[in-house]
Amino acid sequence: MKKKQKEPPVPIERHETVRQRIISILEGQTLSAKEISGSVSIPEKEVYEHLEHIRRTVNTRDANLVITPAECAKCGFVFRKRERLKKPGKCPLCRSEFIHEPLFLIKKTVMK
Numbered sequence: 567m568k569k570k571q572k573e574p575p576v577p578i579e580r581h582e583t584v585r586q587r588i589i590s591i592l593e594g595q596t597l598s599a600k601e602i603s604g605s606v607s608i609p610e611k612e613v614y615e616h617l618e619h620i621r622r623t624v625n626t627r628d629a630n631l632v633i634t635p636a637e638c639a640k641c642g643f644v645f646r647k648r649e650r651l652k653k654p655g656k657c658p659l660c661r662s663e664f665i666h667e668p669l670f671l672i673k674k675t676v677m678k
């Protein structure tokens with residue numbers, strides 16, 4: 567893959583695929599799926615599909631998808647064991663539906 571000289575990451579390049587754009591915006595900032603959805607202009611549902619794929623593939627690229635688990639805003643219950651990335655609908659402890667969304671970040675494992 568060709569790599570250009572250093573360029574500011576902000577203006578998103580048109581030729582990149584959506585998945586590459588998600589990867590590049592998550593390198594260096596922690597975002598919820600909703601925020602990613604706004605940045606790359608795709609529905610939140612599709613963001614989760616890309617994130618599932620990124621989670622499986624990014625580890626081979628000297629990076630990790632770091633997930634901050636969803637958390638109940640009422641009682642503080644943390645959804646640690648959740649295998650699916652999507653925000654849970656309801657807290658199993660207090661039944662509150664006010665859940666903080668999970669957050670995503672891509673962390674490089676190789677330092678330069």
Ligand SMILES: [Zn+2]
Pocket residue numbers: 638639640641642643657658659660661662
């Ligand atoms: Zn709760």
